[in-house]
Amino acid sequence: MTPVDPAPAPPPGTDPRTPPSAAAGARPATPEELLPDELLAAFRERAAGYDRENRFFDEDFADLVRIGYPLMLVPREHGGLGFGLQQAAAAQRRLAAAAPATALGINMHHVLVGVGHTLRLRGDARAGGIFEAAAAGEIFAFGISEAGNDAVLFDAQTVAAPDPDGYRVTGTKIFTSLSPVWTRLIVHARDDTDPEAPLVFGFVHRDEPGIEVLDDWDTMGMRASQSRTTVLSAVRLPADRVLTRTPAGPNPDPVVWGIFGCFELLLAAVYTGIADRAVELAAETARTRRSRAGNGPYSDDADIRWQIAEAAILRDGVELQLRQLTADVDALGSADAPDHGPRWFLHFSGVKHRATGTARRVVDLAMRASGGAQYSRGRELERLYRDVLAGIYHPSDSESVHAAVAKALLGPVGG
Structure with missing residues (x-):
């Protein structure tokens, strides 16, 4: 086997090892400020090309580095943006609605910086090394x-x-x-x-x-x-x-806890972002498509209205769970910290399981409500339909989620 060289240089004009202007000057305080609509539009426009050419999101990555996106969860005193996990999840959801694969890729960096975030909330000194590396421009992977x-x-x-x-x-x-x-x-x-x-x-x-x-x-x-x-x-x-x-097996080690929790919650955010976009596209399409039989827009058709409403209702349920559990994590070390005990792991995997399953159902409903044209290659909903299927394979999969919940309720098999 041939050793790889260090990571390739980013596109001209950027350097992930140089702290971005966002860290040195005025820093965005909200996901909307960090990811303005015009930047998301550029990401969405590139996404189809990346998918078609099966290539890495180089230009998106350069833009994310430029705005300080890899430093979302790095505290301000370490040169970062100082977001909590709830804000980071909201930003990932926003990014995923424009470019799911870009959001999924950068997600893995955020998982590891998120471990630092949870360690810091616990008063664990190991967080410092993670923050220092991220602030120096290192990019983490899983x-x-x-x-x-x-x-x-x-x-x-x-x-x-x-x-x-x-x-x-x-x-x-x-x-x-x-x-x-x-x-x-x-x-x-x-x-x-x-x-x-x-x-x-x-x-x-x-x-x-x-x-x-x-x-x-x-x-x-x-x-x-x-x-x-x-x-x-x-x-x-x-x-x-x-x-x-x-030890092997589930355990409450703070690093393992942080990896598991941040992975599941930020992953749930990505797939909820896909659901957000699917609902939006379905509504836009219904308003512009016309029914010959009904002599009006499909947005007036009762069946179409039900399908889109059902998609939005499903999406909203996951959104509320995600907001609450990320807020619970952000409360670690405070007087408001919830005591979920061993149920933390069940909550983390449960939200991921529901978010990925719900997103698949939402995209399916959006496809049904939007007509056969969306089945053609190059349509955004067709790409979302393929992207959302990856949620089946991320841990925790549905089998392990159900096994863990069954063990909590019924005890071990044969026990």
């Missing part, structure tokens, strides 16, 4: 998923071999979003020399020897995310880049 590992975060096939300086990590990670540009990859791997806490979580750097990023992303949807396979061959993971060690 190296957790492995083919055949249905335990996902709670076990690993990748091996962490002890080394005098820390570990050497060997294994294959799949669905590594931001593959063309990431500089820091969170990985988990097993060190079975410690049976009490065999799982090692830490960051590998892109410029370390032994990293190969395959050019193997050619999927039905979410094509611009370029979530390629990453092969690790005895890659150095020094002790000072290890975030935590944990």
Whole structure:
């Protein structure tokens, strides 16, 4: 295997390692200020081309870096925008309504900065290193998923071999979003020399020897995310880049808790953004299409009105759940912090499960309400229909969600 070079340079005129003007001067205070309508229009216009050409969202990425988007969850004292998780989810929802694959790709960076956010709320000093790296322009990616590992975060096939300086990590990670540009990859791997806490979580750097990023992303949807396979061959993971060690299986370790929670909630935000756009497109189409039989716009047709209303009702239910649970996370460490206890994990996975399932149903209703023209390649709803299907495959999948809830209610099988 041939080691990869450091992440390719961004488009001319940008440098992700240079703190953006947003960090140095006036900083946007809301998702709407950070992502104005005219910028979202540019993202939406590019999305079709990225999908058609199966290429990374280079221009979108340059714009996101320019406005300080990777620094949303970095506190202001560290040079960031100081958003909470609720604001970050709202911004991701807004971005996903314009460019779902762009939102899904950058989501993985926000998950790791979000871990820093939750650690900071708990008073955990490990947050500082994450914020410092993000403020310096490092781009985080998610190296957790492995083919055949249905335990996902709670076990690993990748091996962490002890080394005098820390570990050497060997294994294959799949669905590594931001593959063309990431500089820091969170990985988990097993060190079975410690049976009490065999799982090692830490960051590998892109410029370390032994990293190969395959050019193997050619999927039905979410094509611009370029979530390629990453092969690790005895890659150095020094002790000072290890975030935590944990037992296998679900556990309340703050790093694992933060990864799980931020991943599920921000993912739910992306798919809720797709639902937002599907409802909007369905309404726009109904107002412009005319019925020959009804001699008027389809917006007057009772069946069409019911389908679009049903889509909006479904979307609204997930929106309220997402707002509440992100607010609950933002309240960590305060007098208002809720005590969900072990149900935190069920809440996180439940919202993700409902958001992705609801988004698929909403897009389906929008397609039904908008006529056969939307089935043609190049139509925005046709692309959303393909993009939204990716929600089936993100952890936690429906099987694991139902198994976890059943265990909470009924106890373990045979117990």
